[in-house]
Amino acid sequence: MDWIGAPGNQPFVVALLVMFGLTAVEVIALLVGFSLNDMVDEFVVPHTELDAPDVDGPGHASHGLDSVSVEGPGMVARFLAWLYIGRVPVLMVLIVLLTVFGLCGLIGQGILKSLTGFNAPGIVAAPLVLVASLPIVRACTAGLHSILPQDESNAVDPSTFVGRTATITNGTARTGLPADARLRDQFGTEHHVLVEPEEAGQTFAAGTLVLLVRQVGAGRFSAIPNPNDALIDTE
Structure with a gap:
Protein backbone atom coordinates (compact mmCIF):
# COMPACT_ATOMS: atom_id res chain seq x y z
CA MET A 1 0.00 0.00 0.00
CA ASP A 151 -29.06 3.42 -32.76
CA GLU A 152 -28.23 4.87 -29.33
CA SER A 153 -24.75 6.07 -30.29
CA ASN A 154 -25.55 8.38 -33.23
CA ALA A 155 -25.65 12.06 -32.32
CA VAL A 156 -27.71 14.73 -34.09
CA ASP A 157 -28.46 18.34 -33.22
CA PRO A 158 -30.57 18.07 -30.03
CA SER A 159 -32.58 21.17 -30.99
CA THR A 160 -34.28 19.08 -33.69
CA PHE A 161 -35.90 16.97 -30.95
CA VAL A 162 -38.33 19.78 -30.08
CA GLY A 163 -41.76 18.86 -31.41
CA ARG A 164 -41.12 15.13 -31.23
CA THR A 165 -42.70 12.66 -28.83
CA ALA A 166 -40.74 10.76 -26.20
CA THR A 167 -41.47 8.02 -23.68
CA ILE A 168 -40.34 8.30 -20.05
CA THR A 169 -38.20 5.22 -19.43
CA ASN A 170 -36.77 5.58 -15.95
CA GLY A 171 -37.91 7.42 -12.83
CA THR A 172 -40.60 10.06 -12.45
CA ALA A 173 -40.10 13.45 -14.11
CA ARG A 174 -40.86 16.51 -12.00
CA THR A 175 -40.16 20.21 -12.48
CA GLY A 176 -36.46 20.67 -11.76
CA LEU A 177 -35.95 16.90 -11.49
CA PRO A 178 -35.95 15.45 -15.02
CA ALA A 179 -36.16 11.76 -15.87
CA ASP A 180 -34.69 9.76 -18.72
CA ALA A 181 -36.82 9.53 -21.86
CA ARG A 182 -36.45 7.72 -25.18
CA LEU A 183 -37.28 9.22 -28.57
CA ARG A 184 -36.65 8.69 -32.27
CA ASP A 185 -35.33 11.41 -34.56
CA GLN A 186 -36.39 12.10 -38.14
CA PHE A 187 -34.14 9.27 -39.35
CA GLY A 188 -35.62 6.73 -36.96
CA THR A 189 -32.51 6.77 -34.75
CA GLU A 190 -33.14 6.25 -31.04
CA HIS A 191 -31.86 8.79 -28.48
CA HIS A 192 -32.14 9.28 -24.73
CA VAL A 193 -32.71 12.74 -23.23
CA LEU A 194 -33.68 14.23 -19.89
CA VAL A 195 -37.28 15.45 -19.67
CA GLU A 196 -39.15 17.52 -17.10
CA PRO A 197 -42.74 18.84 -17.16
CA GLU A 198 -43.35 22.25 -18.71
CA GLU A 199 -46.08 22.90 -16.14
CA ALA A 200 -45.04 23.32 -12.50
CA GLY A 201 -46.46 20.65 -10.23
CA GLN A 202 -47.00 18.16 -13.03
CA THR A 203 -45.31 14.73 -13.01
CA PHE A 204 -44.60 12.12 -15.68
CA ALA A 205 -44.29 8.50 -14.54
CA ALA A 206 -42.30 5.84 -16.40
CA GLY A 207 -44.14 4.85 -19.58
CA THR A 208 -45.77 8.26 -20.08
CA LEU A 209 -45.77 9.54 -23.66
CA VAL A 210 -44.90 13.25 -23.81
CA LEU A 211 -44.35 15.95 -26.43
CA LEU A 212 -41.06 17.88 -26.22
CA VAL A 213 -41.83 21.60 -26.41
CA ARG A 214 -38.62 23.36 -25.37
CA GLN A 215 -34.90 22.69 -24.91
CA VAL A 216 -33.82 23.94 -21.49
CA GLY A 217 -30.22 22.73 -21.44
CA ALA A 218 -27.72 20.28 -22.89
CA GLY A 219 -29.72 17.12 -23.53
CA ARG A 220 -32.54 18.43 -21.33
CA PHE A 221 -36.08 19.31 -22.45
CA SER A 222 -39.42 20.40 -21.04
CA ALA A 223 -42.51 18.55 -22.21
CA ILE A 224 -46.27 18.32 -22.02
CA PRO A 225 -48.47 15.21 -22.08
CA ASN A 226 -48.86 14.03 -25.67
CA PRO A 227 -52.04 15.82 -26.82
CA ASN A 228 -52.73 13.65 -29.87
CA ASP A 229 -52.01 9.99 -30.64
CA ALA A 230 -51.39 10.98 -34.26
CA LEU A 231 -48.21 12.76 -33.13
CA ILE A 232 -46.47 9.55 -32.03
CA ASP A 233 -43.12 9.28 -33.84
CA THR A 234 -42.76 5.77 -35.21
CA GLU A 235 -40.02 6.22 -37.82
Missing part, protein backbone atom coordinates in the same frame (compact mmCIF):
# COMPACT_ATOMS: atom_id res chain seq x y z
CA ASP A 2 2.90 2.36 0.71
CA TRP A 3 4.21 1.75 -2.80
CA ILE A 4 0.86 2.69 -4.38
CA GLY A 5 1.03 6.06 -2.64
CA ALA A 6 4.57 6.74 -3.86
CA PRO A 7 4.97 10.10 -5.68
CA GLY A 8 5.60 8.52 -9.09
CA ASN A 9 2.32 6.63 -8.86
CA GLN A 10 0.11 9.59 -8.00
CA PRO A 11 -1.11 10.38 -11.56
CA PHE A 12 -2.26 6.80 -12.01
CA VAL A 13 -3.90 6.49 -8.60
CA VAL A 14 -5.75 9.78 -9.17
CA ALA A 15 -6.94 8.55 -12.59
CA LEU A 16 -8.39 5.38 -11.03
CA LEU A 17 -10.05 7.36 -8.23
CA VAL A 18 -11.66 9.71 -10.77
CA MET A 19 -12.83 6.68 -12.75
CA PHE A 20 -14.47 5.16 -9.67
CA GLY A 21 -16.04 8.54 -8.86
CA LEU A 22 -17.52 8.99 -12.35
CA THR A 23 -18.87 5.44 -12.31
CA ALA A 24 -20.49 5.99 -8.90
CA VAL A 25 -22.05 9.30 -10.01
CA GLU A 26 -23.50 7.67 -13.15
CA VAL A 27 -24.98 4.78 -11.13
CA ILE A 28 -26.53 7.18 -8.61
CA ALA A 29 -27.86 9.38 -11.44
CA LEU A 30 -29.52 6.38 -13.08
CA LEU A 31 -31.15 5.40 -9.79
CA VAL A 32 -32.81 8.83 -9.49
CA GLY A 33 -33.85 9.03 -13.15
CA PHE A 34 -30.93 10.93 -14.72
CA SER A 35 -28.46 9.69 -17.30
CA LEU A 36 -25.14 11.51 -17.04
CA ASN A 37 -23.89 9.49 -20.01
CA ASP A 38 -26.64 10.75 -22.30
CA MET A 39 -26.41 14.33 -21.03
CA VAL A 40 -22.64 14.47 -21.69
CA ASP A 41 -23.13 12.96 -25.15
CA GLU A 42 -25.84 15.41 -26.18
CA PHE A 43 -23.62 18.33 -25.12
CA VAL A 44 -20.18 17.19 -26.30
CA VAL A 45 -20.68 15.18 -29.50
CA PRO A 46 -22.50 17.84 -31.58
CA HIS A 47 -19.72 20.34 -30.72
CA THR A 48 -17.01 18.02 -32.05
CA GLU A 49 -18.49 18.26 -35.58
CA LEU A 50 -17.74 14.59 -36.12
CA ASP A 51 -19.20 12.54 -38.93
CA ALA A 52 -18.49 9.10 -37.53
CA PRO A 53 -19.08 6.27 -39.98
CA ASP A 54 -18.48 2.62 -39.28
CA VAL A 55 -14.72 2.63 -39.73
CA ASP A 56 -14.50 -1.14 -39.44
CA GLY A 57 -17.08 -1.75 -42.16
CA PRO A 58 -16.43 -2.66 -45.80
CA GLY A 59 -13.84 -0.51 -47.50
CA HIS A 60 -12.24 0.66 -44.28
CA ALA A 61 -9.14 -0.51 -42.48
CA SER A 62 -9.58 -1.49 -38.87
CA HIS A 63 -6.71 0.57 -37.46
CA GLY A 64 -5.11 3.97 -37.85
CA LEU A 65 -6.24 7.54 -38.20
CA ASP A 66 -6.39 7.33 -41.98
CA SER A 67 -9.22 4.82 -41.72
CA VAL A 68 -11.60 7.44 -40.32
CA SER A 69 -13.41 9.86 -42.60
CA VAL A 70 -14.31 12.92 -40.54
CA GLU A 71 -15.79 16.27 -41.39
CA GLY A 72 -14.34 18.29 -38.55
CA PRO A 73 -11.65 20.70 -37.43
CA GLY A 74 -8.56 18.79 -38.58
CA MET A 75 -6.54 16.36 -36.53
CA VAL A 76 -8.39 16.94 -33.26
CA ALA A 77 -11.65 15.70 -34.76
CA ARG A 78 -9.87 12.82 -36.46
CA PHE A 79 -8.23 11.82 -33.18
CA LEU A 80 -11.55 11.91 -31.31
CA ALA A 81 -13.18 9.81 -34.02
CA TRP A 82 -10.25 7.37 -33.83
CA LEU A 83 -11.14 6.87 -30.16
CA TYR A 84 -14.75 6.20 -31.25
CA ILE A 85 -16.13 9.37 -29.66
CA GLY A 86 -19.44 9.90 -31.44
CA ARG A 87 -20.03 6.18 -31.73
CA VAL A 88 -19.39 5.21 -28.10
CA PRO A 89 -20.75 7.41 -25.26
CA VAL A 90 -18.20 10.08 -24.29
CA LEU A 91 -18.36 9.25 -20.58
CA MET A 92 -17.72 5.59 -21.35
CA VAL A 93 -14.64 6.49 -23.42
CA LEU A 94 -13.37 8.66 -20.57
CA ILE A 95 -13.86 5.86 -18.03
CA VAL A 96 -11.99 3.42 -20.30
CA LEU A 97 -9.17 5.95 -20.77
CA LEU A 98 -8.81 6.58 -17.04
CA THR A 99 -8.90 2.85 -16.27
CA VAL A 100 -6.33 1.86 -18.89
CA PHE A 101 -4.07 4.81 -18.05
CA GLY A 102 -4.20 4.09 -14.32
CA LEU A 103 -3.65 0.34 -14.58
CA CYS A 104 -0.91 0.58 -17.22
CA GLY A 105 0.87 3.22 -15.17
CA LEU A 106 0.83 1.19 -11.96
CA ILE A 107 1.86 -2.01 -13.75
CA GLY A 108 4.66 -0.20 -15.56
CA GLN A 109 5.92 1.43 -12.38
CA GLY A 110 5.77 -1.94 -10.61
CA ILE A 111 7.90 -3.58 -13.29
CA LEU A 112 10.38 -0.69 -13.22
CA LYS A 113 10.54 -0.86 -9.41
CA SER A 114 11.28 -4.59 -9.46
CA LEU A 115 14.03 -4.15 -12.06
CA THR A 116 15.74 -0.99 -10.86
CA GLY A 117 14.54 -0.44 -7.31
CA PHE A 118 12.89 2.92 -8.01
CA ASN A 119 9.86 4.48 -9.72
CA ALA A 120 10.00 6.92 -12.61
CA PRO A 121 8.92 10.47 -11.69
CA GLY A 122 5.22 11.00 -12.37
CA ILE A 123 5.89 13.98 -14.65
CA VAL A 124 7.95 11.68 -16.90
CA ALA A 125 5.91 8.50 -16.58
CA ALA A 126 2.44 10.01 -17.10
CA PRO A 127 2.92 11.32 -20.69
CA LEU A 128 4.68 8.12 -21.76
CA VAL A 129 1.96 5.91 -20.28
CA LEU A 130 -0.78 8.09 -21.80
CA VAL A 131 0.65 7.67 -25.30
CA ALA A 132 1.20 3.94 -24.77
CA SER A 133 -2.37 3.56 -23.46
CA LEU A 134 -4.11 5.08 -26.48
CA PRO A 135 -3.98 1.98 -28.74
CA ILE A 136 -5.39 -0.11 -25.86
CA VAL A 137 -8.13 2.47 -25.26
CA ARG A 138 -8.96 2.45 -28.96
CA ALA A 139 -9.17 -1.36 -28.98
CA CYS A 140 -11.49 -1.29 -25.95
CA THR A 141 -13.78 1.39 -27.39
CA ALA A 142 -13.87 -0.45 -30.73
CA GLY A 143 -15.01 -3.53 -28.83
CA LEU A 144 -17.67 -1.53 -27.02
CA HIS A 145 -18.83 -0.06 -30.32
CA SER A 146 -19.32 -3.56 -31.71
CA ILE A 147 -21.61 -4.63 -28.84
CA LEU A 148 -23.48 -1.39 -28.06
CA PRO A 149 -26.84 -0.76 -29.77
CA GLN A 150 -25.79 1.51 -32.63
Whole structure:
Protein backbone atom coordinates (compact mmCIF):
# COMPACT_ATOMS: atom_id res chain seq x y z
CA MET A 1 0.00 0.00 0.00
CA ASP A 2 2.90 2.36 0.71
CA TRP A 3 4.21 1.75 -2.80
CA ILE A 4 0.86 2.69 -4.38
CA GLY A 5 1.03 6.06 -2.64
CA ALA A 6 4.57 6.74 -3.86
CA PRO A 7 4.97 10.10 -5.68
CA GLY A 8 5.60 8.52 -9.09
CA ASN A 9 2.32 6.63 -8.86
CA GLN A 10 0.11 9.59 -8.00
CA PRO A 11 -1.11 10.38 -11.56
CA PHE A 12 -2.26 6.80 -12.01
CA VAL A 13 -3.90 6.49 -8.60
CA VAL A 14 -5.75 9.78 -9.17
CA ALA A 15 -6.94 8.55 -12.59
CA LEU A 16 -8.39 5.38 -11.03
CA LEU A 17 -10.05 7.36 -8.23
CA VAL A 18 -11.66 9.71 -10.77
CA MET A 19 -12.83 6.68 -12.75
CA PHE A 20 -14.47 5.16 -9.67
CA GLY A 21 -16.04 8.54 -8.86
CA LEU A 22 -17.52 8.99 -12.35
CA THR A 23 -18.87 5.44 -12.31
CA ALA A 24 -20.49 5.99 -8.90
CA VAL A 25 -22.05 9.30 -10.01
CA GLU A 26 -23.50 7.67 -13.15
CA VAL A 27 -24.98 4.78 -11.13
CA ILE A 28 -26.53 7.18 -8.61
CA ALA A 29 -27.86 9.38 -11.44
CA LEU A 30 -29.52 6.38 -13.08
CA LEU A 31 -31.15 5.40 -9.79
CA VAL A 32 -32.81 8.83 -9.49
CA GLY A 33 -33.85 9.03 -13.15
CA PHE A 34 -30.93 10.93 -14.72
CA SER A 35 -28.46 9.69 -17.30
CA LEU A 36 -25.14 11.51 -17.04
CA ASN A 37 -23.89 9.49 -20.01
CA ASP A 38 -26.64 10.75 -22.30
CA MET A 39 -26.41 14.33 -21.03
CA VAL A 40 -22.64 14.47 -21.69
CA ASP A 41 -23.13 12.96 -25.15
CA GLU A 42 -25.84 15.41 -26.18
CA PHE A 43 -23.62 18.33 -25.12
CA VAL A 44 -20.18 17.19 -26.30
CA VAL A 45 -20.68 15.18 -29.50
CA PRO A 46 -22.50 17.84 -31.58
CA HIS A 47 -19.72 20.34 -30.72
CA THR A 48 -17.01 18.02 -32.05
CA GLU A 49 -18.49 18.26 -35.58
CA LEU A 50 -17.74 14.59 -36.12
CA ASP A 51 -19.20 12.54 -38.93
CA ALA A 52 -18.49 9.10 -37.53
CA PRO A 53 -19.08 6.27 -39.98
CA ASP A 54 -18.48 2.62 -39.28
CA VAL A 55 -14.72 2.63 -39.73
CA ASP A 56 -14.50 -1.14 -39.44
CA GLY A 57 -17.08 -1.75 -42.16
CA PRO A 58 -16.43 -2.66 -45.80
CA GLY A 59 -13.84 -0.51 -47.50
CA HIS A 60 -12.24 0.66 -44.28
CA ALA A 61 -9.14 -0.51 -42.48
CA SER A 62 -9.58 -1.49 -38.87
CA HIS A 63 -6.71 0.57 -37.46
CA GLY A 64 -5.11 3.97 -37.85
CA LEU A 65 -6.24 7.54 -38.20
CA ASP A 66 -6.39 7.33 -41.98
CA SER A 67 -9.22 4.82 -41.72
CA VAL A 68 -11.60 7.44 -40.32
CA SER A 69 -13.41 9.86 -42.60
CA VAL A 70 -14.31 12.92 -40.54
CA GLU A 71 -15.79 16.27 -41.39
CA GLY A 72 -14.34 18.29 -38.55
CA PRO A 73 -11.65 20.70 -37.43
CA GLY A 74 -8.56 18.79 -38.58
CA MET A 75 -6.54 16.36 -36.53
CA VAL A 76 -8.39 16.94 -33.26
CA ALA A 77 -11.65 15.70 -34.76
CA ARG A 78 -9.87 12.82 -36.46
CA PHE A 79 -8.23 11.82 -33.18
CA LEU A 80 -11.55 11.91 -31.31
CA ALA A 81 -13.18 9.81 -34.02
CA TRP A 82 -10.25 7.37 -33.83
CA LEU A 83 -11.14 6.87 -30.16
CA TYR A 84 -14.75 6.20 -31.25
CA ILE A 85 -16.13 9.37 -29.66
CA GLY A 86 -19.44 9.90 -31.44
CA ARG A 87 -20.03 6.18 -31.73
CA VAL A 88 -19.39 5.21 -28.10
CA PRO A 89 -20.75 7.41 -25.26
CA VAL A 90 -18.20 10.08 -24.29
CA LEU A 91 -18.36 9.25 -20.58
CA MET A 92 -17.72 5.59 -21.35
CA VAL A 93 -14.64 6.49 -23.42
CA LEU A 94 -13.37 8.66 -20.57
CA ILE A 95 -13.86 5.86 -18.03
CA VAL A 96 -11.99 3.42 -20.30
CA LEU A 97 -9.17 5.95 -20.77
CA LEU A 98 -8.81 6.58 -17.04
CA THR A 99 -8.90 2.85 -16.27
CA VAL A 100 -6.33 1.86 -18.89
CA PHE A 101 -4.07 4.81 -18.05
CA GLY A 102 -4.20 4.09 -14.32
CA LEU A 103 -3.65 0.34 -14.58
CA CYS A 104 -0.91 0.58 -17.22
CA GLY A 105 0.87 3.22 -15.17
CA LEU A 106 0.83 1.19 -11.96
CA ILE A 107 1.86 -2.01 -13.75
CA GLY A 108 4.66 -0.20 -15.56
CA GLN A 109 5.92 1.43 -12.38
CA GLY A 110 5.77 -1.94 -10.61
CA ILE A 111 7.90 -3.58 -13.29
CA LEU A 112 10.38 -0.69 -13.22
CA LYS A 113 10.54 -0.86 -9.41
CA SER A 114 11.28 -4.59 -9.46
CA LEU A 115 14.03 -4.15 -12.06
CA THR A 116 15.74 -0.99 -10.86
CA GLY A 117 14.54 -0.44 -7.31
CA PHE A 118 12.89 2.92 -8.01
CA ASN A 119 9.86 4.48 -9.72
CA ALA A 120 10.00 6.92 -12.61
CA PRO A 121 8.92 10.47 -11.69
CA GLY A 122 5.22 11.00 -12.37
CA ILE A 123 5.89 13.98 -14.65
CA VAL A 124 7.95 11.68 -16.90
CA ALA A 125 5.91 8.50 -16.58
CA ALA A 126 2.44 10.01 -17.10
CA PRO A 127 2.92 11.32 -20.69
CA LEU A 128 4.68 8.12 -21.76
CA VAL A 129 1.96 5.91 -20.28
CA LEU A 130 -0.78 8.09 -21.80
CA VAL A 131 0.65 7.67 -25.30
CA ALA A 132 1.20 3.94 -24.77
CA SER A 133 -2.37 3.56 -23.46
CA LEU A 134 -4.11 5.08 -26.48
CA PRO A 135 -3.98 1.98 -28.74
CA ILE A 136 -5.39 -0.11 -25.86
CA VAL A 137 -8.13 2.47 -25.26
CA ARG A 138 -8.96 2.45 -28.96
CA ALA A 139 -9.17 -1.36 -28.98
CA CYS A 140 -11.49 -1.29 -25.95
CA THR A 141 -13.78 1.39 -27.39
CA ALA A 142 -13.87 -0.45 -30.73
CA GLY A 143 -15.01 -3.53 -28.83
CA LEU A 144 -17.67 -1.53 -27.02
CA HIS A 145 -18.83 -0.06 -30.32
CA SER A 146 -19.32 -3.56 -31.71
CA ILE A 147 -21.61 -4.63 -28.84
CA LEU A 148 -23.48 -1.39 -28.06
CA PRO A 149 -26.84 -0.76 -29.77
CA GLN A 150 -25.79 1.51 -32.63
CA ASP A 151 -29.06 3.42 -32.76
CA GLU A 152 -28.23 4.87 -29.33
CA SER A 153 -24.75 6.07 -30.29
CA ASN A 154 -25.55 8.38 -33.23
CA ALA A 155 -25.65 12.06 -32.32
CA VAL A 156 -27.71 14.73 -34.09
CA ASP A 157 -28.46 18.34 -33.22
CA PRO A 158 -30.57 18.07 -30.03
CA SER A 159 -32.58 21.17 -30.99
CA THR A 160 -34.28 19.08 -33.69
CA PHE A 161 -35.90 16.97 -30.95
CA VAL A 162 -38.33 19.78 -30.08
CA GLY A 163 -41.76 18.86 -31.41
CA ARG A 164 -41.12 15.13 -31.23
CA THR A 165 -42.70 12.66 -28.83
CA ALA A 166 -40.74 10.76 -26.20
CA THR A 167 -41.47 8.02 -23.68
CA ILE A 168 -40.34 8.30 -20.05
CA THR A 169 -38.20 5.22 -19.43
CA ASN A 170 -36.77 5.58 -15.95
CA GLY A 171 -37.91 7.42 -12.83
CA THR A 172 -40.60 10.06 -12.45
CA ALA A 173 -40.10 13.45 -14.11
CA ARG A 174 -40.86 16.51 -12.00
CA THR A 175 -40.16 20.21 -12.48
CA GLY A 176 -36.46 20.67 -11.76
CA LEU A 177 -35.95 16.90 -11.49
CA PRO A 178 -35.95 15.45 -15.02
CA ALA A 179 -36.16 11.76 -15.87
CA ASP A 180 -34.69 9.76 -18.72
CA ALA A 181 -36.82 9.53 -21.86
CA ARG A 182 -36.45 7.72 -25.18
CA LEU A 183 -37.28 9.22 -28.57
CA ARG A 184 -36.65 8.69 -32.27
CA ASP A 185 -35.33 11.41 -34.56
CA GLN A 186 -36.39 12.10 -38.14
CA PHE A 187 -34.14 9.27 -39.35
CA GLY A 188 -35.62 6.73 -36.96
CA THR A 189 -32.51 6.77 -34.75
CA GLU A 190 -33.14 6.25 -31.04
CA HIS A 191 -31.86 8.79 -28.48
CA HIS A 192 -32.14 9.28 -24.73
CA VAL A 193 -32.71 12.74 -23.23
CA LEU A 194 -33.68 14.23 -19.89
CA VAL A 195 -37.28 15.45 -19.67
CA GLU A 196 -39.15 17.52 -17.10
CA PRO A 197 -42.74 18.84 -17.16
CA GLU A 198 -43.35 22.25 -18.71
CA GLU A 199 -46.08 22.90 -16.14
CA ALA A 200 -45.04 23.32 -12.50
CA GLY A 201 -46.46 20.65 -10.23
CA GLN A 202 -47.00 18.16 -13.03
CA THR A 203 -45.31 14.73 -13.01
CA PHE A 204 -44.60 12.12 -15.68
CA ALA A 205 -44.29 8.50 -14.54
CA ALA A 206 -42.30 5.84 -16.40
CA GLY A 207 -44.14 4.85 -19.58
CA THR A 208 -45.77 8.26 -20.08
CA LEU A 209 -45.77 9.54 -23.66
CA VAL A 210 -44.90 13.25 -23.81
CA LEU A 211 -44.35 15.95 -26.43
CA LEU A 212 -41.06 17.88 -26.22
CA VAL A 213 -41.83 21.60 -26.41
CA ARG A 214 -38.62 23.36 -25.37
CA GLN A 215 -34.90 22.69 -24.91
CA VAL A 216 -33.82 23.94 -21.49
CA GLY A 217 -30.22 22.73 -21.44
CA ALA A 218 -27.72 20.28 -22.89
CA GLY A 219 -29.72 17.12 -23.53
CA ARG A 220 -32.54 18.43 -21.33
CA PHE A 221 -36.08 19.31 -22.45
CA SER A 222 -39.42 20.40 -21.04
CA ALA A 223 -42.51 18.55 -22.21
CA ILE A 224 -46.27 18.32 -22.02
CA PRO A 225 -48.47 15.21 -22.08
CA ASN A 226 -48.86 14.03 -25.67
CA PRO A 227 -52.04 15.82 -26.82
CA ASN A 228 -52.73 13.65 -29.87
CA ASP A 229 -52.01 9.99 -30.64
CA ALA A 230 -51.39 10.98 -34.26
CA LEU A 231 -48.21 12.76 -33.13
CA ILE A 232 -46.47 9.55 -32.03
CA ASP A 233 -43.12 9.28 -33.84
CA THR A 234 -42.76 5.77 -35.21
CA GLU A 235 -40.02 6.22 -37.82
